[in-house]
Amino acid sequence: xxKAYIKSIGYYLPESVVTNEDIVRDFPEWSVEKIxxxxxxxxxxxxxxxxxxxxxxxxxxxxxxxxxxxNREDIDFVLLCTxxxxxxxxxxxxxxxxxxxLRTTIGALDFNLGCSGYVYGLSLAKGLIYGGxxxxxxxxxAETYNKHLHPHxxxxxxxxxxxxTATVISTExxxxxxxxxxxxxxxxxxxxxxxxxxxxxxxxxxxxxxDENGNPHSSDYLFMNGSEIFTFTLDNVPxxxxxxxxQNRMEKEDIDLFVFHQANKYMxxxxxxxxKIAPEKFYNCLANYGNTVSNTIPIALREALDDGSIRINSxxxxxxxxxxxxxxxxxxxx
Numbered sequence: 001x002x003k004a005y006i007k008s009i010g011y012y013l014p015e016s017v018v019t020n021e022d023i024v025r026d027f028p029e030w031s032v033e034k035i036x037x038x039x040x041x042x043x044x045x046x047x048x049x050x051x052x053x054x055x056x057x058x059x060x061x062x063x064x065x066x067x068x069x070x071n072r073e074d075i076d077f078v079l080l081c082t083x084x085x086x087x088x089x090x091x092x093x094x095x096x097x098x099x100x101x102l103r104t105t106i107g108a109l110d111f112n113l114g115c116s117g118y119v120y121g122l123s124l125a126k127g128l129i130y131g132g133x134x135x136x137x138x139x140x141x142a143e144t145y146n147k148h149l150h151p152h153x154x155x156x157x158x159x160x161x162x163x164x165t166a167t168v169i170s171t172e173x174x175x176x177x178x179x180x181x182x183x184x185x186x187x188x189x190x191x192x193x194x195x196x197x198x199x200x201x202x203x204x205x206x207x208x209x210x211d212e213n214g215n216p217h218s219s220d221y222l223f224m225n226g227s228e229i230f231t232f233t234l235d236n237v238p239x240x241x242x243x244x245x246x247q248n249r250m251e252k253e254d255i256d257l258f259v260f261h262q263a264n265k266y267m268x269x270x271x272x273x274x275x276k277i278a279p280e281k282f283y284n285c286l287a288n289y290g291n292t293v294s295n296t297i298p299i300a301l302r303e304a305l306d307d308g309s310i311r312i313n314s315x316x317x318x319x320x321x322x323x324x325x326x327x328x329x330x331x332x333x334x
Contacts, residue, residue: 002129002130002132002171003171003176003177004125004126004129004130004169004170004171004176004177005169005170005171005172005173005174005175005176005177006122006167006168006169006170006173006174006175006177006332007069007070007136007168007169007170007172007173007174008064008067008069008070008166008167008168008173008174009064009165009166009167009298009301009302009305010060010061010063010064010066010067010165010166010167010302011060011063011163011164011165011166011295011298011299011302012056012059012060012063012163012164012165012166013045013161013162013163013289014045014046014047014048014051014056014162014163015045015048016045016046016047016048017043017044017045017046018043018044018045018046018157019042019043020032020035020036020041020042020043020158023035023154023157023158026151026154026157027154030154030158035158036287037265038264038265038266039158039159039264039265039266040264040265040266040268040284040286040287041158041159041161041264041265041286041287041289041290041291042287042288043287043288043290044146044160044161044162044289044290045161045162045163045289045290046146046161046162047144047146047147047162051144052084052086052144053082053084053085053086053092053142053143053144053164054080054082054085054086054092054095054096054099054142056142056143056144056162056163056164057080057082057092057096057140057141057142057164057166058096058099058100059164060140060142060164060165060166061096061100061138061140061166062100063166064166064167064168069168070136070168070170072100072101072102073103074135074136075102075103075106075136075137075138075168076103076105076106076107076134076135076136076137077106077107077108077125077128077133077134077136077137077138078093078096078097078102078106078107078108078109078137078138078140079093079108079109079111079121079124079125079137079138079139079140080092080093080096080108080109080110080111080140080141080142081110081111081112081113081117081118081120081121081139081140081141081142081294082110082112082141082142082143082294083112083113083114083143083145083293083323084142084143084144084145084147084148085110085112091108091109091110092110093108093109093110093140094108096108096140102138106134107128107133107134111124113294113323113324113326114143114192114293114294114322114323114324114326115261115263115291115293115294115296115320115321115322115323115326116261116294116320116321116322116324116326116327116328117141117293117294117320118141118165118294118295118296118297118298118318118320119180119182119297119318119319119320119328119329119330120182120320120326120328121139121141121167121294122139122167122169122177122180122330123180123182123328123330124139125137125139125169125177126169126177126180128169129169129170129171135170135171136168136169136170136171137168137169137170138166138167138168139166139167139168139169140164140165140166140167141164141165141293141294141295141298142163142164142165142294142295143162143163143164143292143293143294143295144162145160145162145222145293146160146161146162148194148221148222149221149222150208150216150218150221150222152210152214152215152216153215153216153221153222154215155215155224155226156222156224158290159263159264159290159291160290160291160292160293161289161290161291161292162292163289163292163295163299164295165295165298165299165302167298174334175316175332175333175334176332176333177330177332178247178248178330178331178332178333179247179248179330179331180244180247180328180329180330181240181243181244181246181247181328181329181330182327182328183236183240183325183326183327183328184324184325184326184327185232185236185324185325185326186324186325187325188228188232188324188325189324189325190225191224191225191228191229191232191325192222192223192224192225192229192322192323192324193222193223193323194219194220194221194222194223195219195220195223196219196220197220201219204219204220205218205219205220206220207219207220208220229322230267232321232325233263233267233271233321233322234270234271234274236321236325236327237260237271237275237319237321237327238271238274238275240319240321240327240328240329241258241275241317241319241329243329244317244319244329244330244331245317245331247330248330248331250315250331252276252277254315255281255315255316255317255331256281256310256311256314256315256316257281257282257283257304257309257310257314257315257316257317258272258277258281258282258283258316258317258319259283259297259300259301259304259316259317259318259319260282260283260297260318260319260320260321261291261296261297261319261320261321261322262284262285262286262289262290262291262292262296262297262299262300263291263296263321263322264286264291265284265286268282268284268286283300283303283304283309285299285300285303285304293322294320296320297318297320301316301318301332304316310334311334312334313333313334314333314334315331315332315333315334316331316332316333316334317329317330317331317332318330318331318332
């Protein structure tokens with residue numbers, strides 16, 4: 001049976017950086033230490049005015065091509081995961097194909113997912129490889145959540161960063177993609193949502209209110225019910241880990257490194273303890289990037305490869321979970 005491999009990974013971060021010191025200037029009731037301790041983020045990159053997710057994705061792809069491990073002439077399919085497309089139509093992946101100078105005899109499509117998006121994208125790319133439809137899939141994740149945040153939303157401004165990543169999935173490469181465990185529960189859709197701007201509420205609702213803690217709530221900006229998201233995560237991620245192991249006929253002890261979606265420090269610490277994962281087997285690179293949504297896992301994989309946390313023959317479990325609700329996991333064998 002044909003196998004699917006990750007051949008190369010790269011990422012791009014916007015130039016503008018927002019530090020905890022910058023946030024404390026806007027919200028003096030917080031301290032730099034409190035943000036670092038609670039959220040686990042010291043700085044986050046933010047896309048500039050006029051800089052879109054498509055722009056970031058193109059920069060990430062160019063960085064990947066510059067690594068010299070993949071030629072752009074070999075790409076025969078583009079997948080773009082984003083919840084911040086340039087337009088309602090056309091498909092941003094078609095724009096990417098043109099701006100990267102890729103062949104016109106290739107496939108290209110967008111898909112809309114958040115924190116589970118990287119796992120789902122790998123599953124789609126693997127299917128394209130297995131089906132003989134493509135041999136070198138350029139899989140891009142790109143997100144600019146900061147454009148969706150109200151300026152006074154101090155909680156989410158501490159968490160989210162903007163970024164893009166590029167991964168090539170091929171018939172050969174450095175890491176074999178294993179079997180998947182996937183899950184969906186749309187009953188939680190309103191707990192992480194931007195209501196306006198789509199077909200349901202095409203116009204801005206202009207319904208901004210502030211709660212008793214001074215936090216903004218509006219249909220026109222990102223809303224996250226933190227307690228409900230936390231409950232969803234605790235209910236679904238431990239079974240996801242168990243099922244991902246089962247799908248790949250492995251035990252937890254077989255895994256050398258766990259790379260979870262980098263949501264926030266508190267959630268990651270809680271999950272690690274609940275699932276009983278040793279600290280040295282649990283990767284965290286949240287501090288310098290923040291929660292970059294669909295980008296967190298590939299950024300972490302690139303960092304872990306570069307710092308030696310992932311070595312030849314390493315078995316790495318990746319798990320994404322969040323908006324939708326949506327979750328997924330697989331095991332990568334290096």
